[in-house]
Amino acid sequence: MPFNQADLNDYDDLRDKIIGLGESSIQKSYYPELQKRLGELERFRALLDQSNDPIFLLKIPSGHFTDVNKSASELFGYSNSKMLQMSIEQLVNKEEMVKIQGIFDILIENKESTAKKTFPSIFNTFDGHRIPVEIGASIVNFSNEHYIVMVVRDITERKQAEDKIKSSLEEKNVLLREIHHRVKNNMQIISSLLNLQTRYITDEKVVDILKESQNRVKSMAMIHEKLYQSEGFAKIGFSSYVRNLVTYLLQSYVDRDHVKIITDVDDVFLDIDTAIPCGLIINELITNSLKHAFPNQTKRQINIKLMRNDDKFILEVKDNGIGFPEMLDFRNTESLGLQLINSLVMQLDGTIQLKNDGGTEFKIVIHEMKYSKRI
Amino acid sequence: MDGEFELRKFVSPEFVFGSGARNLLGRYLKNFAAKKIFLVTDNGIISSGWLDEIIEILESGYYEYEIYSNITSNPRVEEVMEGARVYNEEGCDVIVAVGGGSPMDCAKGIGIVISNNKNIKEFEGVDKVVMPSPPLICIPTTAGSSADVSQFAIISDRQRKIKMAIISKKLVPDVALIDPVITTTLNSNMTVYTGFDILSHSIEAYVSNASSPITDVHSIEAIKLFSSNILQCINDPKNPKFRGNLMLASLYAGLAFSNASLGLVHAMAHSLGGLMDLHHGECNALLLEYVVDYNFSSDPERYLKISKTMGFGDLNDKYGLIDGISQLKIKTGVIQTLKEIGVREEDIPKLVQRTMNDPCIVTNPVIPKMSDVEEIFKNAL
Numbered sequence: 001m002p003f004n005q006a007d008l009n010d011y012d013d014l015r016d017k018i019i020g021l022g023e024s025s026i027q028k029s030y031y032p033e034l035q036k037r038l039g040e041l042e043r044f045r046a047l048l049d050q051s052n053d054p055i056f057l058l059k060i061p062s063g064h065f066t067d068v069n070k071s072a073s074e075l076f077g078y079s080n081s082k083m084l085q086m087s088i089e090q091l092v093n094k095e096e097m098v099k100i101q102g103i104f105d106i107l108i109e110n111k112e113s114t115a116k117k118t119f120p121s122i123f124n125t126f127d128g129h130r131i132p133v134e135i136g137a138s139i140v141n142f143s144n145e146h147y148i149v150m151v152v153r154d155i156t157e158r159k160q161a162e163d164k165i166k167s168s169l170e171e172k173n174v175l176l177r178e179i180h181h182r183v184k185n186n187m188q189i190i191s192s193l194l195n196l197q198t199r200y201i202t203d204e205k206v207v208d209i210l211k212e213s214q215n216r217v218k219s220m221a222m223i224h225e226k227l228y229q230s231e232g233f234a235k236i237g238f239s240s241y242v243r244n245l246v247t248y249l250l251q252s253y254v255d256r257d258h259v260k261i262i263t264d265v266d267d268v269f270l271d272i273d274t275a276i277p278c279g280l281i282i283n284e285l286i287t288n289s290l291k292h293a294f295p296n297q298t299k300r301q302i303n304i305k306l307m308r309n310d311d312k313f314i315l316e317v318k319d320n321g322i323g324f325p326e327m328l329d330f331r332n333t334e335s336l337g338l339q340l341i342n343s344l345v346m347q348l349d350g351t352i353q354l355k356n357d358g359g360t361e362f363k364i365v366i367h368e369m370k371y372s373k374r375i
Numbered sequence: 376m377d378g379e380f381e382l383r384k385f386v387s388p389e390f391v392f393g394s395g396a397r398n399l400l401g402r403y404l405k406n407f408a409a410k411k412i413f414l415v416t417d418n419g420i421i422s423s424g425w426l427d428e429i430i431e432i433l434e435s436g437y438y439e440y441e442i443y444s445n446i447t448s449n450p451r452v453e454e455v456m457e458g459a460r461v462y463n464e465e466g467c468d469v470i471v472a473v474g475g476g477s478p479m480d481c482a483k484g485i486g487i488v489i490s491n492n493k494n495i496k497e498f499e500g501v502d503k504v505v506m507p508s509p510p511l512i513c514i515p516t517t518a519g520s521s522a523d524v525s526q527f528a529i530i531s532d533r534q535r536k537i538k539m540a541i542i543s544k545k546l547v548p549d550v551a552l553i554d555p556v557i558t559t560t561l562n563s564n565m566t567v568y569t570g571f572d573i574l575s576h577s578i579e580a581y582v583s584n585a586s587s588p589i590t591d592v593h594s595i596e597a598i599k600l601f602s603s604n605i606l607q608c609i610n611d612p613k614n615p616k617f618r619g620n621l622m623l624a625s626l627y628a629g630l631a632f633s634n635a636s637l638g639l640v641h642a643m644a645h646s647l648g649g650l651m652d653l654h655h656g657e658c659n660a661l662l663l664e665y666v667v668d669y670n671f672s673s674d675p676e677r678y679l680k681i682s683k684t685m686g687f688g689d690l691n692d693k694y695g696l697i698d699g700i701s702q703l704k705i706k707t708g709v710i711q712t713l714k715e716i717g718v719r720e721e722d723i724p725k726l727v728q729r730t731m732n733d734p735c736i737v738t739n740p741v742i743p744k745m746s747d748v749e750e751i752f753k754n755a756l
Contacts, residue, residue, distance in 0.1 A: 020389075020391075021391075023402055024402075024406075026389065026402070026403070026406045027389045028389070028406075028549070029406055031406060031407045031408045031510065032405075032406070032407075032408040034408070035408035035468075036408075
């Protein structure tokens with residue numbers, strides 16, 4: 001049966017179609033589809049051309065550009081048609097090419113995978129500028145031929161910003177080091193001036209006062225010294241500071257008989273806002289012990305202990321001397337040293353306890369200062 | 376070669392012949408996914424009113440269009456280049472040519488200029504076109520040129536005063552909508568001139584050294600239909616039967632000559648038309664019997680068959696044919712000589728030289744010497 005019933009009913013229509021007069025009895029009918037595909041291609045082209053990043057399609061292994069977008073010709077200064085006669089070798093130096101070739105080789109070896117490689121490089125423009133770029137490269141296959149899609153991002157601005165940050169950081173470091181150094185030097189001068197002053201004074205009491213002041217300044221100068229020797233100029237290693245301070249104080253009071261000072265300081269790092277009051281407190285406590293604890297004792301010993309306990313520091317300074325005088329209230333005395341200790345402990349939001357049991361023991365619990373950063 | 380078949384190719388566009396063929400334009404535009412149509416025509420067609428009908432078809436399909444009618448009777452290099460510029464500027468995507476040989480040849484030229492992005496002069500000669508034109512639909516309004524089915528385009532270069540022949544399969548239009556109804560408004564002169572184009576196309580294709588059994592059928596049928604309808608058509612120009620037969624003759628002749636090519640009449644006519652800017656059909660008519668006289672001896676059998684087909688059987692020899700053609704020219708009012716239309720004897724060397732360079736000469740049944748061509752021109756003066 002050549003025709004079904006429906007066709008039999010409409011022989012005329014069928015006849016029209018057979019002899020070519022039907023609405024779609026046209027020999028070549030690929031145009032609408034062709035136009036559609038062409039439209040797709042144009043849209044895709046626009047998509048590529050509107051990208052800010054240069055995009056290349058490279059033939060492998062030759063490295064010839066099969067397709068480039070508008071940004072590519074704009075950034076590198078060649079016309080689109082010139083670009084299509086070029087290969088990647090013409091955009092990079094020899095040593096860069098070796099590096100890029102190596103990365104391409106890895107991609108080619110894993111060609112079945114969809115691996116993508118991102119790496120930095122430097123490309124040359126038509127007029128000889130060198131542009132730092134970040135390349136995203138992946139391999140694609142068309143009709144058994146390998147190509148690499150390379151998206152090239154101009155990272156000149158990023159590089160510039162990085163360099164700027166680096167140099168401004170370096171500048172800041174130099175500046176800080178210099179400031180701490182100068183502060184330390186100035187304090188050193190003040191300390192030396194006080195020292196000089198003592199030579200013209202005969203009153204032992206005044207000499208003592210000057211010496212104490214000198215040591216206070218010195219203990220602060222040492223903090224700055226530690227700071228400019230530190231890496232970030234923000235925190236100092238406190239155990240090393242305490243050891244230096246103790247040595248200095250012992251030398252400072254050479255007229256005292258030998259005192260053994262044992263330090264047990266956790267390896268803590270303190271910022272300047274905590275380190276200076278803390279250093280001053282230790283200075284005062286040791287000075288007190290050195291001056292008043294051992295009028296007659298033979299085995300003289302001072303223990304300094306600093307422990308970290310979560311966000312608190314526990315400082316214990318203990319001597320085996322004659323003990324703190326019973327009639328004195330350490331919180332309320334004429335002694336500048338003790339007044340200083342009280343006010344510094346308060347400043348550090350801490351507590352202070354005195355144990356008068358076979359010597360004097362001060363136990364101070366302080367918090368690290370949490371000032372908001374000033375820079 | 377007796378008993379063997381030489382290789383022959385036959386190329387034709389998809390064509391629809393018949394009353395109302397022009398009304399199929401819409402579906403072909405749809406098939407080409409047309410958006411904006413470049414409508415190539417001339418002022419004669421516009422004033423005849425046929426273009427309004429075509430525009431109606433375009434508008435009913437909501438197609439945008441751009442009319443390009445700045446075309447003289449022998450389309451010129453500048454007109455082609457300007458057309459291509461307008462096409463591109465307007466963002467057209469399909470060309471529709473409505474007219475005789477001039478608008479159609481111009482449209483073909485515009486098409487290849489657009490797709491190859493070259494000057495039209497670069498296509499002069501055979502097979503110089505690399506990319507085919509954008510979709511080209513032809514609606515012929517004369518019975519004669521057959522540009523709607525042929526691989527030829529003749530473009531006039533007024534600088535060099537020559538007619539360039541561009542021959543390429545890529546010039547064959549995509550679609551020809553051949554509607555004899557349109558020719559009912561042709562005036563008598565145009566009917567005769569274009570009619571003699573049919574006759575010279577078909578005679579030259581039939582005696583061409585590249586003719587084939589396939590082109591022969593078309594040539595002979597064209598000669599027969601032309602001879603038996605031209606006089607009636609002049610007397611009764613609105614008669615659809617005579618008009619239809621002449622249009623059919625033109626189609627047959629076009630299919631024949633596009634594939635078998637032409638000969639000396641056309642080579643000489645192109646040369647003449649280039650120098651004088653005359654109507655192509657008229658040039659053919661003025662030269663036809665003189666070339667028959669020269670060519671006859673190279674293939675008497677075929678010329679006698681032509682004579683018989685034209686109905687000049689009584690006196691079955693060369694002179695019978697020549698006389699028959701002369702008589703037909705007189706009856707149709709083609710009574711001028713080359714001299715009368717302005718050709719001078721001193722023009723002949725230039726005319727001869729250009730004739731020898733025209734690609735149509737290579738398929739003439741015998742390749743003439745320069746002196747032969749000179750002689751023919753002199754005879755026709």
